Amino acid sequence: MVKNFFDTKIEFLKGVGPQKASLLNTELGIFTFGDLLEHFPFRHEDRTKFYRVSEIQEHFPYVQLKGRIVKKQYIGEGRGKRLSAQFQDDTGVLELVWFKGHSWIDKSLQIGATYVIFGKPQRFGFKFSISHPEMELVTAESKPQGGLFPVYHTSEKMKPKGLDSRGVAKLQRTLLKDAFAKIEETLPEYLLKQHNFISKAYAVGYAHFPKDPQTLEQALNRLKFEELFYMQLKVLAQKKQQHTKQFAGQVFAKIPTLNTFYKEHLPFDLTNAQKRVVREIYGDMKSGIQMNRLLQGDVGSGKTIVAFICMLMCLDNDAQACMMAPTEILATQHYHGLKEHADKIGVSIALLTGSSKTKERRIIDEELRNGKLKIIVGTHALIEEKVDFQNLGLCVIDEQHRFGVAQRAALWKKTSKAYPHILVMTATPIPRTLAMTVYGDLDVSVIDELPAGRKPIVTQHRTDANRLRVFGFIKEQIAEGRQAYVVYPLIEESEKLDYKNLMDGYESICRAFPKIPISIVHGRMKAEDKEWEMQRFVKGETKIMVATTVIEVGVNVPNSTVMVIENAEKFGLAQLHQLRGRVGRGGSQSYCILISGDKLSKDGKFRLETMVRTNNGFEIADADLKLRGPGDIEGTQQSGVLSLKFTDISKDSQVLQLARETADKLLDEDPKMEKSEHSIIRTQQAFMAQKKTTNWSRIS
Numbered sequence: 001m002v003k004n005f006f007d008t009k010i011e012f013l014k015g016v017g018p019q020k021a022s023l024l025n026t027e028l029g030i031f032t033f034g035d036l037l038e039h040f041p042f043r044h045e046d047r048t049k050f051y052r053v054s055e056i057q058e059h060f061p062y063v064q065l066k067g068r069i070v071k072k073q074y075i076g077e078g079r080g081k082r083l084s085a086q087f088q089d090d091t092g093v094l095e096l097v098w099f100k101g102h103s104w105i106d107k108s109l110q111i112g113a114t115y116v117i118f119g120k121p122q123r124f125g126f127k128f129s130i131s132h133p134e135m136e137l138v139t140a141e142s143k144p145q146g147g148l149f150p151v152y153h154t155s156e157k158m159k160p161k162g163l164d165s166r167g168v169a170k171l172q173r174t175l176l177k178d179a180f181a182k183i184e185e186t187l188p189e190y191l192l193k194q195h196n197f198i199s200k201a202y203a204v205g206y207a208h209f210p211k212d213p214q215t216l217e218q219a220l221n222r223l224k225f226e227e228l229f230y231m232q233l234k235v236l237a238q239k240k241q242q243h244t245k246q247f248a249g250q251v252f253a254k255i256p257t258l259n260t261f262y263k264e265h266l267p268f269d270l271t272n273a274q275k276r277v278v279r280e281i282y283g284d285m286k287s288g289i290q291m292n293r294l295l296q297g298d299v300g301s302g303k304t305i306v307a308f309i310c311m312l313m314c315l316d317n318d319a320q321a322c323m324m325a326p327t328e329i330l331a332t333q334h335y336h337g338l339k340e341h342a343d344k345i346g347v348s349i350a351l352l353t354g355s356s357k358t359k360e361r362r363i364i365d366e367e368l369r370n371g372k373l374k375i376i377v378g379t380h381a382l383i384e385e386k387v388d389f390q391n392l393g394l395c396v397i398d399e400q401h402r403f404g405v406a407q408r409a410a411l412w413k414k415t416s417k418a419y420p421h422i423l424v425m426t427a428t429p430i431p432r433t434l435a436m437t438v439y440g441d442l443d444v445s446v447i448d449e450l451p452a453g454r455k456p457i458v459t460q461h462r463t464d465a466n467r468l469r470v471f472g473f474i475k476e477q478i479a480e481g482r483q484a485y486v487v488y489p490l491i492e493e494s495e496k497l498d499y500k501n502l503m504d505g506y507e508s509i510c511r512a513f514p515k516i517p518i519s520i521v522h523g524r525m526k527a528e529d530k531e532w533e534m535q536r537f538v539k540g541e542t543k544i545m546v547a548t549t550v551i552e553v554g555v556n557v558p559n560s561t562v563m564v565i566e567n568a569e570k571f572g573l574a575q576l577h578q579l580r581g582r583v584g585r586g587g588s589q590s591y592c593i594l595i596s597g598d599k600l601s602k603d604g605k606f607r608l609e610t611m612v613r614t615n616n617g618f619e620i621a622d623a624d625l626k627l628r629g630p631g632d633i634e635g636t637q638q639s640g641v642l643s644l645k646f647t648d649i650s651k652d653s654q655v656l657q658l659a660r661e662t663a664d665k666l667l668d669e670d671p672k673m674e675k676s677e678h679s680i681i682r683t684q685q686a687f688m689a690q691k692k693t694t695n696w697s698r699i700s
């Protein structure tokens with residue numbers, strides 16, 4: 001049997017040997033030729049330009065210089081001991097410093113010899129210094145380097161053994177000489193032609209050693225496409241399979257009540273986005289296949305009315321609908337919101353939460369069972385306790401982040417006829433790119449438009465010192481008949497401290513607004529007290545609502561025009577956006593004021609700046625993704641987003657779109673990959689399944 005070249009042990013590569021091999025094994029997990037080739041550079045540096053010492057400026061991220069080492073000496077003692085060398089060209093002198101690993105540098109550094117050095121300059125007084133520069137001795141044989149230089153991850157332990165980034169690059173060059181011709185193609189020929197992709201071998205070669213920025217881009221483009229294409233083939237195949245063995249769904253085609261409601265009671269014209277989403281959902285509901293759809297809509301985009309319309313589709317066909325929300329406050333809000341519409345056309349609706357009274361509950365149970373009650377809104381109580389429906393046709397779940405798949409599934413069992421249709425609603429926009437990859441099992445609808453006449457919320461950042469002026473502004477707004485929120489974060493380890501912060505804030509607000517009725521809502525209150533306070537605010541009896549983040553999602557008081565967020569730097573972007581979404585829900589100009597301390601971390605500053613810059617939930621979700629990475633977003637683990645090698649899901653949405661469309665088309669045309677031109681895909685998939693690596697190493 002011919003041994004796979006790429007499985008050859010790394011110690012057999014020229015220039016490696018047992019010692020380096022062991023370092024490569026332990027430090028980087030590189031055991032074979034294939035592993036090394038897959039250790040791609042994490043960036044490239046432009047080494048076309050040589051600077052002179054006199055040209056260096058502080059803001060240069062990196063400089064490359066050529067000159068001589070004229071002196072070296074040790075400075076300091078003990079742990080602070082460092083090696084310092086003077087580097088000189090004909091325009092000036094620069095200091096090179098090593099804090100660690102000096103002994104091997106000291107040994108190799110030749111006084112009087114010429115070096116090309118590369119590193120980040122730092123200014124100390126009038127002089128520049130570079131710590132831990134990359135160094136290359138210039139000899140008669142050394143060829144002038146230049147162009148784009150690969151930079152590889154290595155470790156401190158590897159550097160003294162000649163395995164710094166430059167050393168790894170040298171090994172890659174050696175390996176590529178033999179490997180290049182052996183690298184097989186992993187995408188069908190026609191796809192390469194269609195999308196103008198370079199071959200696998202060239203892509204791998206250029207990803208390590210590009211000729212110029214263009215070839216680097218070509219290489220990365222092709223490799224990104226490949227990894228996303230194979231990932232999408234998997235995700236989409238699973239989804240399509242689910243669709244074919246999909247559970248039968250009840251057919252909800254008749255819509256008389258919905259038509260009446262639409263013509264006579266709809267309080268406003270639906271936005272085009274709402275209309276589109278309603279059509280998509282109606283398409284599912286009458287298809288005979290159980291719907292599993294994610295409805296994404298930015299805060300205030302009008303998801304509630306869409307949910308209600310969908311409920312009517314189901315009521316018109318003798319089924320019941322339920323809506324689940326993550327908190328009692330939210331469930332109650334939804335209940336009131338839906339009831340307003342339901343009352344207009346005489347549809348029965350009830351609320352069921354943990355604090356519903358036993359008697360109430362008994363009636364609800366009975367009426368759900370005999371079908372008298374058509375819509376039920378509630379919290380977990382809906383699935384946790386014994387609730388039986390006569391025929392549950394639709395389940396709307398708000399804020400899917402807080403309900404797991406298991407809970408969704410539990411609901412499915414609650415029906416006597418067929419599985420209910422499921423509509424998951426979220427106001428936390430997941431960047432489109434992620435939704436595409438992560439929610440393989442859900443179809444996605446997006447409300448990407450706000451109702452007409454909404455004025456963009458004005459967002460400002462203020463520091464603690466401006467608080468009195470902020471209070472002054474709230475007074476003005478209240479004098480104009482508006483209401484305001486003041487929100488405190490849950491930040492401390494201890495609930496006690498959070499509570500104290502909130503209470504301190506509440507007291508100071510009471511002092512600042514002595515004649516104004518104020519509500520307070522926090523997690524320690526009993527549900528009914530919370531509800532009572534909320535209702536006072538909703539009715540306009542109180543003018544200011546002081547709260548912790550319990551009001552984060554879903555609260556709808558269109559008359560509120562000011563949202564003040566205390567310690568705003570402590571909140572995540574998604575949460576800030578949610579909170580801001582509590583205002584700007586009516587026609588009046590609304591404001592969001594972010595108050596923070598003077599000193600902000602880099603991330604904190606970025607978050608507040610992003611909030612001030614944009615009101616768009618999708619942009620904010622993208623910024624959040626950049627900041628936190630996809631790892632923090634639910635579902636990313638299973639979908640393989642985290643194992644992507646070349647793709648940055650927050651930036652490469654175009655390639656993802658292309659990969660997805662290509663995979664989708666291919667699966668429609670040749671679901672089992674039986675065509676001869678697709679054998680290459682089958683082989684690669686089998687290889688990936690077996691080796692569990694992302695891409696190219698099936699190469700033999």
Ligand SMILES: Nc1ncnc2c1ncn2[C@@H]1O[C@H](COP(=O)(O)OP(=O)(O)OP(=O)(O)O)[C@@H](O)[C@H]1O
Pocket residue numbers: 268269270271274297298299300301302303304305426427451452553554555556558581582585
């Ligand atoms: N097409 C529309 N035209 C005018 N107003 C609308 C329209 N759709 C919804 N609204 C109103 O906009 C407000 C926000 O709607 P809704 O509460 O449904 O938002 P949402 O998408 O659930 O947002 P959130 O997730 O922030 O709660 C409500 O007062 C609602 O009556």
